[in-house]
Amino acid sequence: MGSGMPIANISNKLTTLTSLTIRKISGLVSLPEGMLKNNKNLTYLGIGDCQELTRIASPDVVCSCALLESVRISNCPILAYLPDGLLTTSLKKLVVQNCNGIQLLPVTQALPSLCKLEITGCQELSSLPSGLDYYISLQELAISNCDMLTSVLIHSPPSLRKLSIFCCNRKPESVPSLLDFTCLRELIIADSPGLTSLPIRLESCSSLEVLKISKLPNVESIPSLDNLTNLHELKIFCCDGLKSLPNGLAITSCLTHLKTLEIGGFWKELDSFPAFQVTSQLETLKLWGWPKLKSLPEQIQHLTSLTCLEVESFDGMEALPEWLRNLTSLKYLDIRGCKNMMYLPTLEAMQCLTKLKRIFILACPLLKERCNKENGSEWPKISHIPLIEDKCWCGELIEEKVSLPHSLQPTAYSLQLNLFHFLLSNEIRLASEQVEPVKDLHKLHQWIENQGLIQTAGTNAPRPNGGALEFF
Template sequence: MHHSSVEHLWEENQFNLEKLRGIDLSHSQHLTEIPNLSGASNLQTMVLNGCSRITKFPQISWNIKELKLSQTAIEEIPSAIEYLNQLVWLELNYCKRLKNLPSNIRNLTSLTRLGLRGCSSITEFPKISGDISDLYLDGTAIDQVPSSIERLTKLQWLSLQYCTRLKRVSSSVFKLQSLMFCTLSGCSRLDDLPEVLETKGILMQLNLDRTAVKKLPAWIEFLPLLNELNTGYCKCIESLPISICNMKSLSSLDLSGCLGVDKMLEDLPLSSSSGLSSLTKLNLSKCNLSTLPSALSCLPYLQSLNVSGNNFESLSLTPFSCLEELNISHCKGLQSLQEFPLPSRLLDLQAHHCISLETLPTSNVVFTGNWITQQSSIYYNCLKLDANARVNIMADAQLRIQVMATKAREPSPEDYLQMYSGRPSFSFCCPGNEIPEWFSHQHRGSRVVINLPLHWCSTKFLGFALCVVAAFGDCEYFNFCFNCKCYFLTKDGEVHEIVCDLEVIKIDGRLGFIESDHVFLLYAHGLSAVFQRDDGEHNLSIYSSCREVLFEFSHVDKDLQPIPNCKIKKCGVHLLYLEEETTQISGDDSLNEAGLVESGGDGIQNIVEDEEVHNSTTLEEEGTEHKSESEIDTLLLGKSGVKLRSQYSSHSVHNGLLLPPENGLDLELEPAAFVDFGDC
């Protein structure tokens, strides 16, 4: 009954509540009180999050295990809470009227997780049982972490983000033997860490970003398992302790927003054999750098480098042979990105708003990285890219799509786990308003129809390459994707629908106003996997009989909601096949049969919006050039009696019957199949 309009439940003793096991009334904002539930002896879970008119702690059975009261108006926790001796999880986040907890809460020996985020009236560190494992005190008004925390011997996660009154942290924190994660981010009055003579713990992650800490203590090297250290935007830090070079477990270091980073690194005795050489992830964004610190050459295993928001004019990547992720976004003075390392392992290149970027390396490098994963190359709002740069990145995108599709077709045994933990996909974006010529099926608007060739779904079929040309207005979305719906029409008039959400862009700020159109090239193995059985054999029984298919694209945000300021101007689809040609597209001999798809234009002929759209390959064989989208619908679906209005709705099969369409659409369909791949 979450999000309900109920104001009252039942009168006391009105029902037998012995069989009641769970209550979820979250976000029922008209609810003012909860009846006495002490007789509900089997009640284990109660969720009242967002019930903003609830002012009193509920009377409940001692058997309760999970109690979630976040965003309520509760002001006090009664001392009787000590009788809830089965309680495991207590959530009171953003109860801004809640005062300090009663001292007898320490008697709750079953309590392992306590959430007090945003409880801005809490001023004292809670006196809780030593059995607690997760403690969230973000945004509270506490001013110190006392030495009594040493009693919390099972504490694994301590979060104190944005406790802006916090000034002191006891050294006992760093002696806790079970503590793995400690977050002090945003504690703007915390200017010093305590002296610790001996560390016993297994701390793995320490977040000190946006604090007033002036220096890192030398004893940090005695945290033997620390693998992630975040000091981003600690603008008072002027140097790093030499002892940091002995931290052999440290794999991730965040120095973003820190001034004088180049000097900090140059002052360290770094070498290829020092502890810091194990770093795989380094964040130097917004550090006012004009060149990369030479000390980075001593980090041979670096896989992820974020240097966004700096002042480079040129950048060379040759020292980073293991680099897989590179973020150079918002380097507004960057004009040239020079050589990639040979061989290259780069999977993810983010170059949003590099407004001066003109030249890029050639794409004819051998790629030795993991093909069975997510890859992206995003040049959003890089409006000055020259012709050679555009040709290079478009050729690289075409190559990667073909090779990824080939590798995903027959993955090696070690690739299977990667495939099912994250489906292989590729996304590419750069300024432009033309679909590359090698896309054999193109059309204006958001839909394109394909007359499928005979035996199209053969054993050599690899999947679909997709292309979209989109125009953006001022857009506040932090990331977005394209939703792709495919309607396959069989010779018997049945329609089979596949839905796939193609993630495109993840960024750390607004997209902003863009005058130019952008071209997106996309591939998702999830969209192709439906044509194959688990044993690798193609599902010929359904899709080989299909003769036409309609691809429909729409633009959505991360929550799959439509983006109002985006217009899809053109779209294209290309069928990928394993071709009987040899090529040197990768260093893997197993790919010698994987030929490139047909060569053609670079797809970026003109980045100035043109009202006259020239479609060199706009489905001439299907007679659809200059047809409206409604005429395309009729062309594809008229045979089966399908009547479409302004949009499509998802259909599914349940117990052999086609469920009725949503949104009031009038559709007349034979029994069909619906496959939803979600985020491909």
């Protein structure tokens, strides 16, 4: 919408709203007084991409929103603050994204209903709301790209189950502690060059089920994982300063429930992969290499329950090992970014993988050429596999796995979205003329938008390109 004036003209006529979304209105400095004051049953408020917005509304007007349950404010660069009255006792979800002018969140009362707090891209924010440990319902806290925020984990909300920290570019003033995070189920720390160490007392989080540590170039060690016996998903990758794996994974493994493991991308001077031991019940394994590695770690040949194996960035490796034949449960094999890879295991070894449904080769130019259907020397080794892919069309939903509505799960699966690798591989390709249209794709796009996620590209019909969608 071009101007804020039409909103002022109609605001007095709206009195029964329960949900209000305002986006891309130029010239809007503040919401019209009647917009919030006259809609006392408002439970959702979303404001986005309003470049001139300096305040939401006057304090006395905002106080009328006593039933608000969800607030999302995004891409309002000169918005200076959130009014205290907007943060009501009924508030369950607060998301603030890319509001560079906000320096603090003025919470003067307890928020007993708040379940999720997400703060992203608020460059001037210097501290989190005080009293987080009194937010008895807070289950999810996500902090990303807030460079002035020099202390994150100064509170321990008693009910917190998921903690995510991304894009921490400055070194914290103090090393935080996880001692009292007794209910924490998922911890993600990623893309943070400012961190030189992980929070202390990680080992005390015995309830952790998911731990993801990635892209921390200045972290040189990781605390022991011995006590994290409930972990079923563990990821430690692209940490350039790491020379060894932590106790609990390095020599003897206490992680008896582990089903998914992603490790590698460590100190580039290591000549071999750090020792690790995992339960034979592991189902999914991804290994990141580095130029000096010439082979895969041999211990993985004993992981007979493995159904998915992915190897990436093993530039020094020319061939996959013959012992791959031992992975008789393998269904999916992905090979990515191995620029000198030329050979698969022998035909006999590949035929031992009777359950293999798909092989995916991306950014491996030599291997791709040898697997050419027309005259490739490696083609006979894979010709029996039902699905062979060598292009990343638009790939899996980004690394953060999102729970899709049940009705959309088949759609998401057939799309095989992998936006993460699509963007990072620098191999953006045109979609094939033979791509089949996917039924109800528009529903998936709508669901993604409702979740506040970013869409990059999509199509619902065969055509030369994927049809770039608007970034928002």
